[in-house]
Amino acid sequence: MANFAHRLKIKDNIxxxxxxSGRYKFKIQDEEELAKYIFDDIEKGFHEKIETGDFLVAGExxxxxxxxxxxxxxxxxxxxxxxxxxxxxxxxxxxxFNVGLCLVECETNYIDDMDELxxxxxxxxxxxxxxxxxxxxxxxxxIMKKFLEKGGVVxxxxxxxxxxxxx
Amino acid sequence: xxxxxxxxxLSEHCGRRVRAGEIVIANVDFCFGQDGTSGMIIDSxxxxxxxxxxxxxxxxxxxxxxxxSPNIGVSAIHDKIRGFAGExxxxxxxxxxxxxxxxxxxxxxxxxxxxxxxxxxHTCTYGAIxxxxxxxxxxxxxxxxxxxxxxxxxxxTVKVIMDGQLPKGVFSKDVILYLVGDIxxxxxxxxxxxxxxxxxxxxxVDARFTISNMAVEMGAKCGLMRADRKTIxxxxxxxxxxPRPVEADEDARYIETRKYDFSxxxxxxxxxxxxxxxxxxxxxxxTPVDEVYIGTCxxxxxxxxxxxxxxxxxxxITRGLKLIVTPASxxxxxxxxxxxxxxxxxxxxxxVNNPGCGPxxxxxxxxxxxxxTAFSTANRNFRGRMGNPNADIYLGSPxxxxxxxxxxxxxxxxxxxRRL
Numbered sequence: 001m002a003n004f005a006h007r008l009k010i011k012d013n014i015x016x017x018x019x020x021s022g023r024y025k026f027k028i029q030d031e032e033e034l035a036k037y038i039f040d041d042i043e044k045g046f047h048e049k050i051e052t053g054d055f056l057v058a059g060e061x062x063x064x065x066x067x068x069x070x071x072x073x074x075x076x077x078x079x080x081x082x083x084x085x086x087x088x089x090x091x092x093x094x095x096x097f098n099v100g101l102c103l104v105e106c107e108t109n110y111i112d113d114m115d116e117l118x119x120x121x122x123x124x125x126x127x128x129x130x131x132x133x134x135x136x137x138x139x140x141x142x143i144m145k146k147f148l149e150k151g152g153v154v155x156x157x158x159x160x161x162x163x164x165x166x167x
Numbered sequence: 168x169x170x171x172x173x174x175x176x177l178s179e180h181c182g183r184r185v186r187a188g189e190i191v192i193a194n195v196d197f198c199f200g201q202d203g204t205s206g207m208i209i210d211s212x213x214x215x216x217x218x219x220x221x222x223x224x225x226x227x228x229x230x231x232x233x234x235x236s237p238n239i240g241v242s243a244i245h246d247k248i249r250g251f252a253g254e255x256x257x258x259x260x261x262x263x264x265x266x267x268x269x270x271x272x273x274x275x276x277x278x279x280x281x282x283x284x285x286x287x288x289h290t291c292t293y294g295a296i297x298x299x300x301x302x303x304x305x306x307x308x309x310x311x312x313x314x315x316x317x318x319x320x321x322x323x324t325v326k327v328i329m330d331g332q333l334p335k336g337v338f339s340k341d342v343i344l345y346l347v348g349d350i351x352x353x354x355x356x357x358x359x360x361x362x363x364x365x366x367x368x369x370x371x372v373d374a375r376f377t378i379s380n381m382a383v384e385m386g387a388k389c390g391l392m393r394a395d396r397k398t399i400x401x402x403x404x405x406x407x408x409x410p411r412p413v414e415a416d417e418d419a420r421y422i423e424t425r426k427y428d429f430s431x432x433x434x435x436x437x438x439x440x441x442x443x444x445x446x447x448x449x450x451x452x453x454t455p456v457d458e459v460y461i462g463t464c465x466x467x468x469x470x471x472x473x474x475x476x477x478x479x480x481x482x483x484i485t486r487g488l489k490l491i492v493t494p495a496s497x498x499x500x501x502x503x504x505x506x507x508x509x510x511x512x513x514x515x516x517x518x519v520n521n522p523g524c525g526p527x528x529x530x531x532x533x534x535x536x537x538x539x540t541a542f543s544t545a546n547r548n549f550r551g552r553m554g555n556p557n558a559d560i561y562l563g564s565p566x567x568x569x570x571x572x573x574x575x576x577x578x579x580x581x582x583x584x585r586r587l
């Protein structure tokens with residue numbers, strides 16, 4: 001099944017208030033319901049474009065601002081396979097892997113809205129099928145990969161009863 | 168191996184000498200959540216399957232973001248927080264206590280040399296008292312709650328040296344706004360910042376908190392200052408724990424060093440809708456404003472209220488303008504009452520809220536209407552931040568905010584310098 005790239009009109013510095021507004025983070029506890037309001041303040045109805053396995057593509061400093069974990073939780077619940085951006089804000093980066101949302105760092109200028117993409121975490125590349133090019137990605141660290149395998153840090157923590165054998 | 172402050176504090180907390188770039192597991196001295204993040208902390212903690220918190224005196228929750236509760240959903244979260252606190256025997260600072268970033272250092276939970284994690288992005292505030300403190304998400308915080316530890320990437324450090332003497336009418340808020348504008352919203356991502364220079368030396372600890380508070384607005388993990396006599400006095404006054412000051416080695420390795428002279432700095436303003444969209448006040452002077460907000464973890468401290476009160480004393484704000492003042496903690500509220508500042512504000516036409524986050528997060532106590540413009544002393548002006556995506560937010564110092572409230576449009580506080 002083909003999976004597509006989705007781009008927002010704003011490229012850089014997309015903050016967590018934009019990902020999920022403070023108006024909803026307090027009100028809505030259900031993840032699937034929360035996912036319906038992603039990017040509501042900047043592009044209403046954005047979630048409707050996303051099908052399971054698709055990708056969100058952005059520029060620099062994605063996820064800056066508030067530490068709200070509802071941001072990666074809502075993105076994951078929307079069905080995204082991964083976010084692809086040139087760089088991420090620190091807290092968002094931690095939160096995403098902690099809740100099992102995959103973040104990929106690479107040059108994103110050559111990915112347009114609705115390009116068909118394939119992510120290969122073994123070879124560290126994204127295949128842009130629409131453009132016929134491969135884009136190299138920054139390898140994801142061993143710890144983060146383990147978090148993703150277990151669906152997040154909670155699954156990891158439970159399996160290993162703590163952190164000690166990570167490093 | 169010469170070390171920065173961040174390298175030293177992380178070394179001490181993981182038991183070996185580390186340098187920037189390494190990943191370490193470190194012991195955390197103190198951690199906390201607020202009412203926007205604690206619900207998920209509790210859920211994640213339950214999922215971890217650990218019966219009780221690692222040490223009940225090293226964790227607390229602060230009900231500040233939506234307090235008192237404006238709706239049933241928030242009431243349920245507050246109820247859950249109180250229930251968990253009772254069950255685990257941990258401290259909860261309930262409604263009216265104040266903003267977590269004032270309440271926590273004021274209550275003495277943070278001392279120099281500490282490693283602190285908070286489920287709130289502005290946890291970097293305590294860098295001003297020489298603690299490595301940084302914000303994390305709820306699940307990250309739950310991991311600390313269960314184990315007393317978390318993993319850290321030792322950050323590279325940017326050294327910022329600020330010399331000169333700030334002119335009258337120019338404050339620490341103007342300094343940090345200028346820096347965020349100059350360095351950019353992602354200019355220090357993943358990095359620690361160390362602040363030095365005559366400007367920092369001359370500031371009170373309260374004013375220094377304002378600078379460290381906004382380190383995250385340039386993407387930084389923490390905004391550290393060294394402990395001087397004022398820091399030690401402040402920490403000793405509030406905490407029973409002995410301060411363990413940490414200094415960077417003289418030839419520590421910095422990824423970048425930036426030098427500034429702020430002798431001629433003008434009051435600074437961040438324009439909508441990003442914090443790094445900064446200019447001198449003269450560029451936006453005269454912009455009509457509907458609501459002015461003085462408060463938050465950035466600028467709701469005693470000095471901030473004092474500055475605003477000096478400008479507002481015996482005067483009335485513009486008719487039709489809303490002025491909201493929110494003291495950062497109960498202690499500050501009481502002091503402001505004693506000193507007559509609250510009376511000054513109320514007589515000027517302001518609404519004085521209970522201590523807490525006030526309208527900063529857009530959930531209550533001053534949500535903007537479509538097309539309205541706010542001038543706020545907070546740290547963020549993202550679209551929708553104060554509850555309405557069709558409103559504009561400008562950021563500046565309490566002095567600029569008070570001057571703006573008098574005029575009904577953005578105004579230069581230096582016009583009131585005789586009062587300051």
